[in-house]
Amino acid sequence: MTWTLATFNINGVRARLEPLLSWLAQAAPDVLCLQEIKCQDDQFPQAALAEAGYQAAVWGQKAYHGVAILSRRPPQKVLKGFDDGQPLAESRLISAQVDGVWVINTYVPQGRDPGHPAFQEKLAFLERLGRFLRARFQPGDRLVWLGDINVAPQPLDVFDPERLQGQVGFHPAEQAALAQVTAWGLSDLFRLHHPGEKQFTFWDYRLPKSFARNLGWRIDHLLATAPLAQACRAAWVDTGPRGQEKPSDHAPVLAQFELGD
DNA sequence: ATGGTTGTATAACAA
Numbered sequence: 001m002t003w004t005l006a007t008f009n010i011n012g013v014r015a016r017l018e019p020l021l022s023w024l025a026q027a028a029p030d031v032l033c034l035q036e037i038k039c040q041d042d043q044f045p046q047a048a049l050a051e052a053g054y055q056a057a058v059w060g061q062k063a064y065h066g067v068a069i070l071s072r073r074p075p076q077k078v079l080k081g082f083d084d085g086q087p088l089a090e091s092r093l094i095s096a097q098v099d100g101v102w103v104i105n106t107y108v109p110q111g112r113d114p115g116h117p118a119f120q121e122k123l124a125f126l127e128r129l130g131r132f133l134r135a136r137f138q139p140g141d142r143l144v145w146l147g148d149i150n151v152a153p154q155p156l157d158v159f160d161p162e163r164l165q166g167q168v169g170f171h172p173a174e175q176a177a178l179a180q181v182t183a184w185g186l187s188d189l190f191r192l193h194h195p196g197e198k199q200f201t202f203w204d205y206r207l208p209k210s211f212a213r214n215l216g217w218r219i220d221h222l223l224a225t226a227p228l229a230q231a232c233r234a235a236w237v238d239t240g241p242r243g244q245e246k247p248s249d250h251a252p253v254l255a256q257f258e259l260g261d
Numbered sequence: 262a263t264g265g266t267t268g269t270a271t272a273a274c275a276a
């Protein structure tokens with residue numbers, strides 16, 4: 001079957017429910033991973049999404065962070081956090097096996113500044129995610145790690161690589177930490193289908209007219225194991241929502257697959 | 262220039 005997977009940092013699901021519903025109706029992904037829902041589980045708009053044809057596995061928290069996996073069909077399994085005996089303090093990781101694919105949805109800590117303790121927490125999160133994948137899954141499994149990963153891998157992935165070199169989101173230490181995870185056997189689906197193309201997924205509100213001037217970063221990714229990368233027919237960024245009224249600062253990223261049995 | 266805006270919550274904090 002043809003299967004479409006998407007990731008979208010929604011930056012407050014309650015503040016953007018109407019645009020989310022219209023985007024879902026138009027883009028019609030089979031699975032949508034959300035980050036920064038910024039609400040508790042019981043505040044999540046389950047009913048409105050059910051009416052749109054989606055069920056949701058949600059791990060929220062008050063005011064900050066929060067992740068969810070929306071799917072047309074019920075997931076076979078859902079996992080919140082790393083499930084390694086040490087609870088994750090913030091709601092930044094939810095995984096689900098849905099339509100036979102393991103979908104690992106992360107909102108990786110932003111890191112604040114390379115000199116801030118939060119930066120070390122970001123690196124530690126990425127290392128822990130690498131251990132999580134290696135402990136639980138095989139590179140031959142149908143698996144996608146996706147979400148707001150908060151790291152631009154290459155100079156092509158930021159609007160001004162010289163100026164931004166060494167800043168949070170474009171620092172060698174986090175690029176190395178990301179590479180350590182993907183070295184397990186994950187491919188960047190957007191880059192696979194668009195080598196050499198400058199296409200961003202995030203435009204900071206704090207830079208005046210950042211979207212109109214395309215002052216962005218490619219920090220939202222879909223990273224797939226070989227069986228899924230081989231099944232991937234297309235990957236793209238939908239910049240439509242970013243240009244609308246009161247947008248999220250991120251745009252959705254999608255990938256389409258032809259899944260055999 | 263170390264700025265700027267946004268959501269949540271209602272004062273700052275995180276991004």
